[in-house]
Amino acid sequence: MNVVEVRGLRRSFGKVRAVDGLDLEVRKGEVFGLLGPNGSGKTTLIRILCGLLKADRGEATVLGESVGSRSYLMRTGYMPQEIALYEDLTVHENLKLFCGIYRVGKDELMEREREVLTMVDLYDRRGFVLSTLSGGQKHRISLAVAMVHSPELLFLDEPTVGVDPPLRAHFWDTFRKLKEEGRTVIMSTHYMDEAMNCDRIGMMRNGKLIALGTPVDIMRRTGSDSLEDAFLKMCGEVDG
Ligand SMILES: Nc1ncnc2c1ncn2[C@@H]1O[C@H](COP(=O)(O)OP(=O)(O)OP(=O)(O)O)[C@@H](O)[C@H]1O
Ligand SMILES: [Mg+2]
Numbered sequence: 001m002n003v004v005e006v007r008g009l010r011r012s013f014g015k016v017r018a019v020d021g022l023d024l025e026v027r028k029g030e031v032f033g034l035l036g037p038n039g040s041g042k043t044t045l046i047r048i049l050c051g052l053l054k055a056d057r058g059e060a061t062v063l064g065e066s067v068g069s070r071s072y073l074m075r076t077g078y079m080p081q082e083i084a085l086y087e088d089l090t091v092h093e094n095l096k097l098f099c100g101i102y103r104v105g106k107d108e109l110m111e112r113e114r115e116v117l118t119m120v121d122l123y124d125r126r127g128f129v130l131s132t133l134s135g136g137q138k139h140r141i142s143l144a145v146a147m148v149h150s151p152e153l154l155f156l157d158e159p160t161v162g163v164d165p166p167l168r169a170h171f172w173d174t175f176r177k178l179k180e181e182g183r184t185v186i187m188s189t190h191y192m193d194e195a196m197n198c199d200r201i202g203m204m205r206n207g208k209l210i211a212l213g214t215p216v217d218i219m220r221r222t223g224s225d226s227l228e229d230a231f232l233k234m235c236g237e238v239d240g
Helices: 042-049 071-075 091-101 106-119 135-147 165-180 192-196 215-221 227-239
Strands: 002-013 016-027 031-035 057-062 076-079 153-157 184-188 200-205 208-213
Touching: 002 042, 002 184, 016 042, 016 184, 016 208, 031 042, 031 165, 031 192, 042 057, 042 153, 042 184, 071 076, 076 135, 091 106, 091 135, 106 135, 135 153, 135 165, 165 184, 192 227, 200 215, 200 227, 208 215, 208 227, 215 227
Parallel strands: 031 184, 031 200, 076 153, 153 184
Antiparallel strands: 002 016, 002 057, 200 208
8 A cells, every 4th residue: 555656746946846757656664765965855855745835746645645635644743854843842842732733632642752752762851941952852852743643654854864873773663663563654864874774765866766666676776785876876877
């Protein structure tokens, strides 16, 4: 079953075609990685799928519903590339606010808070005002917020930027656990080691998907011994 289906999707900003005729299917239970250089359209694609941005052309369905409908949003979680939390509220207050938006019941709130804050190893900071946390810690809270309502599908835009290596490994344990539960994770990343952990990856360049498949498939197809090498070769082919 596909949780995301995209056909001929296009979105421009002035003369820049940020997403340029993209076709994509993401299956239920996948950890799907979006790779691509700065400005290749990863964030734009994620924002369209989250209903935050309108496409100019094409069709996209998420969890079986059209992106225009927005009714699927309660079943999805979104961690934006830029942290979008309330700096003057505590960690707990931020989570409570998002629980309200996602209609998490009062009786569930404490349990959900414990679970997601334990996942990001910050349960002991629940009473801290956000502005007093480090950049990496805020990033971790942002991930916790995206998961607070147990979404079926998670969109994570560069979730591990600024996160230290042990915690990155811990995040990956979390992503695998979500997958085991039948949930789907769509994430963008610039880390090739991280991309290797994805079930499938889509490589973007100038708003287009230039490669799609398992990391091993893509390496084999390009005769590369690393994903980084495959990526550079694919980009070279597109440019050349
Ligand atoms: N709101 C906007 N207004 C104007 N141009 C935009 C806007 N959002 C994105 N763009 C342009 O669209 C293109 C794709 O940007 P996008 O943020 O989707 O790339 P990205 O792949 O996420 O890059 P990065 O790896 O740096 O996060 C870029 O050329 C960018 O300048
Ligand atoms: Mg981006």
